[in-house]
Amino acid sequence: MFKILLIEDDETLFKEIKERLTAWQYDVYGVKDFQKVMESFAEVQPDLVIIDIQLPKFDGFHWCRMIREHSNVPIVFLSSRDHPTDMVMSMNLGADDFIQKPFHFEVLIAKVQAILRRVYNYTTTTSDLRTWMGATIDMESNRVKSDKGVIELTKNEIFILKLLVERKNKVVSREDLMNLLWDDHRFVSDNTLTVNVNRLRKKLAEIGLGEAIETKVGQGYVALEQVEK
Known part of the structure; x- marks a missing residue:
């Protein structure tokens, strides 16, 4: 079972995404203290990270940089901002995909499945x-x-x-x-x-x-x- 770290401060959206992903047999973890995201990352050791851009304390770009200093784990950004520079910056920082809010959960799940299948299956064959x-x-x-x-x-x-x-x-x-x-x-x-x-x-x-x-x-x-x- 794949582990997903969902870094999202909107509690309602967090619960909805977790429920949808859990239904597809993914283990979904959250962050309790948004000043200690890297502690949560180290504890969970996720197979994929989903991260919002607008977060308390530091934005998602900051945490993406921090994660990339230690890991090449797949990262998917979520954002309600629609400026093209946000997507370009996320990709330049090493993100694997960018999903704009509001989004269809079917699209999120399809992207997660595709990334996990690509990243963790191709090297075995x-x-x-x-x-x-x-x-x-x-x-x-x-x-x-x-x-x-x-x-x-x-x-x-x-x-x-x-x-x-x-x-x-x-x-x-x-x-x-x-x-x-x-x-x-x-x-x-x-x-x-x-x-x-x-x-x-x-x-x-x-x-x-x-x-x-x-x-x-x-x-x-x-x-x-x-x-x-």
């Missing part, structure tokens, strides 16, 4: 290691290592890289990536994918692979086997 462009991709630790260093990726980033490398030198459409990442592209913003790919490229640039993923305008993305000089 495939080899944990990939080699690409002289680098080693470790699917279990979410790290990419080359002779220029090591980078750590989020679950979304490592999965995008895995999909592109498996089809290296071939175009993978944005639609295919969204369907494979989130199972149903109707539930994900096209901008979410763009943010994830851009963030992945920025990290790859740290180890000399910034040009190894090429954009094909109007088509999708290609993981190149060799970068032309």
